[in-house]
Amino acid sequence: MSSLLVVGSIALDTVKMPSGKVYKDIPGGSCTYFIHSASFFNPVRVVGVVGKDFPEKYVNGFKKCKANLDGLQITDGQTFRWHGTYHKDMNNRDTDALHFGVLGTFDPILPQSYRDSEFIFLACSQPELQMKVLDQVKGKPLAVCDTIEIYIKESRPALDKLIRRCQGMIVNDAEARLISGEDNLVKAATAIHKKYRLQFLVLKKGEHGGMAVTKDGVVPFPAYPLEKIADPTGAGDCFAGGFMATLAKAKKADAKTLRAAVANATAVASCCCEGVGLAALAKADAAQIRARAKAFITMTNLG
Amino acid sequence: MSSLLVVGSIALDTVKMPSGKVYKDIPGGSCTYFIHSASFFNPVRVVGVVGKDFPEKYVNGFKKCKANLDGLQITDGQTFRWHGTYHKDMNNRDTDALHFGVLGTFDPILPQSYRDSEFIFLACSQPELQMKVLDQVKGKPLAVCDTIEIYIKESRPALDKLIRRCQGMIVNDAEARLISGEDNLVKAATAIHKKYRLQFLVLKKGEHGGMAVTKDGVVPFPAYPLEKIADPTGAGDCFAGGFMATLAKAKKADAKTLRAAVANATAVASCCCEGVGLAALAKADAAQIRARAKAFITMTNLG
Numbered sequence A, B: 001m002s003s004l005l006v007v008g009s010i011a012l013d014t015v016k017m018p019s020g021k022v023y024k025d026i027p028g029g030s031c032t033y034f035i036h037s038a039s040f041f042n043p044v045r046v047v048g049v050v051g052k053d054f055p056e057k058y059v060n061g062f063k064k065c066k067a068n069l070d071g072l073q074i075t076d077g078q079t080f081r082w083h084g085t086y087h088k089d090m091n092n093r094d095t096d097a098l099h100f101g102v103l104g105t106f107d108p109i110l111p112q113s114y115r116d117s118e119f120i121f122l123a124c125s126q127p128e129l130q131m132k133v134l135d136q137v138k139g140k141p142l143a144v145c146d147t148i149e150i151y152i153k154e155s156r157p158a159l160d161k162l163i164r165r166c167q168g169m170i171v172n173d174a175e176a177r178l179i180s181g182e183d184n185l186v187k188a189a190t191a192i193h194k195k196y197r198l199q200f201l202v203l204k205k206g207e208h209g210g211m212a213v214t215k216d217g218v219v220p221f222p223a224y225p226l227e228k229i230a231d232p233t234g235a236g237d238c239f240a241g242g243f244m245a246t247l248a249k250a251k252k253a254d255a256k257t258l259r260a261a262v263a264n265a266t267a268v269a270s271c272c273c274e275g276v277g278l279a280a281l282a283k284a285d286a287a288q289i290r291a292r293a294k295a296f297i298t299m300t301n302l303g
Helices: A030-038 A056-064 A101-105 A127-135 A149-154 A156-165 A173-180 A185-195 A235-250 A255-273 A279-283 A286-299 B030-038 B056-064 B101-105 B127-135 B149-154 B156-165 B173-180 B185-195 B235-250 B255-273 B279-283 B286-300
Strands: A004-007 A011-016 A022-028 A045-051 A068-075 A080-086 A093-099 A119-122 A142-145 A168-172 A200-204 A210-214 A217-221 B004-007 B011-016 B022-028 B045-051 B068-075 B080-086 B093-099 B119-122 B142-145 B168-172 B200-204 B210-214 B217-221
Touching: A004 A030, A004 A127, A004 A235, A022 A030, A030 A045, A030 A056, A030 A235, A030 A255, A030 A279, A045 A101, A056 A068, A080 A101, A119 A127, A119 A235, A127 A156, A142 A156, A142 A235, A149 A156, A149 A173, A168 A173, A168 A235, A173 A185, A173 A200, A185 A200, A185 A210, A185 A217, A200 A235, A210 A255, A217 A255, A217 B286, A235 A255, A255 A279, A255 A286, A286 B217, B004 B030, B004 B127, B004 B235, B022 B030, B030 B045, B030 B056, B030 B235, B030 B255, B030 B279, B045 B101, B056 B068, B080 B101, B119 B127, B119 B235, B127 B156, B142 B156, B142 B235, B149 B156, B149 B173, B168 B173, B168 B235, B173 B185, B173 B200, B185 B200, B185 B210, B185 B217, B200 B235, B210 B255, B217 B255, B235 B255, B255 B279, B255 B286
Parallel strands: A004 A045, A004 A119, A011 A080, A045 A068, A119 A142, A142 A168, A168 A200, B004 B045, B004 B119, B011 B080, B045 B068, B119 B142, B142 B168, B168 B200
Antiparallel strands: A011 A022, A080 A093, A200 A210, A210 A217, B011 B022, B080 B093, B200 B210, B210 B217
16 A cells, blocks of 8 residues: 545536436535545545535545545535536436536645655646646655646646646546547557656546556456446546556556556446446445456456 | 358448548458458358459459358349448448349358358348348358348348347447347347347447357457558458357357457457458458457456
């Protein structure tokens, strides 16, 4: 085990399912999903912000994950809220509303005790804020970032600078295409890996799995086969949580560990999809997640 | 090695690429791609029909693949022709014209010497014709069929009967959804496997790989990573060719052989995509295809 830091959003999500059922103010945000998924492998140091309206039971959920909450800011104002509606096929969703609340003025300050963090995940945020995190860290951590369309389009110089300061990046297919300008996903992934001299890039394709790119080449992987997707919200952040926590636990990011990280990330992301919000993750234990990762390795082994 | 029979179309394709370049009357059709891809592993017995306009050099191409052409009918009339235009992303194409010619009255008669075939691939055709092939075979071959939308929609009773007579099926995602009525692809694949009591079902997803379903569960697999797709025409039939020829060569379809078949099928299908028409396949040799299959097994091994 080693020190794993996550900086990102903590939200209250209101999600409308294709059935019409609405889940109101359930815990959401990249940090939240990351904390829960990483906790199966390695506990997490958290930097995030919530308002005073954030229910204590959700904070207790973080504590149950053995998360270090020294960097959790609880400030006057409303917690960040996301309202979304899923389409029938669950691969598409509409964002109905975003209320930034306290996230709008979020300043990611690392407690002194976090500044030696060895593994860092910069969940999607303004690249300037993501860099501010790195500014506060001593030593040579392994830093990995995520981003979204708006920053690729509107904060490109800062984003470029950020990616160059990171050792790894985890993005989805649409983001990889936007960053690279390449339609072909293999080209997009390898181009980003090369341009920013990353140790690794992981390109996620949702239900189609994804690929990891390292200096040794491309590792394509399918998704864990699920017959039912209850709610894909947070699956990408769970993937990142399982991935980063595997590296942190192993204290390295060599080829073998990266492959194990893909398997663990896939296992925990698929578990996430089986329940609404955190429901399935909260029910699972580390042994079950490890068993799923092992099953995934076995079922995808063609040799 | 054992006897492997393919019954399907032999065509002259005219393909317009996104670049605007047009390839006129190049060899096409399911049989053609199947013959070339299977030949890396196991030679093929062919039942198909061409018109007298079919260039001898293409027949010589089949001979170079050591195909048995006793069942190739060369009749008065025009060879089946397909005209298609690829969109910019190469995952979509329009069929501009279909001229059935001699294929319109094709009667798949098996020479006596073919009637002991042990492995049979029924490429896409009217289910009645596919069944007529099975009627002529003695013994208990391992028969695998493909189909397309039109027969699922308009010949469903015959198609149902056909699938029940087959041991395996290879279809794409859209077809699996149509046959099963299930949106979720894992559900679709497992439902078809169960309903028709198949030994195996392979569901192909193009650039996203696919999954095989057997009694032991689901084997999800990604595609071989390609930075450039020159022409995806025939990739599905190449997959089938590599797959079936692996079973035929091994003379079995147990779990281990099916996984090897997925790897070989993926290797040969990806090779197909690297050239226009048969160009890349014609340049490759068995050692290269085997090396690619081995590389694919290694790159997808997460354990």
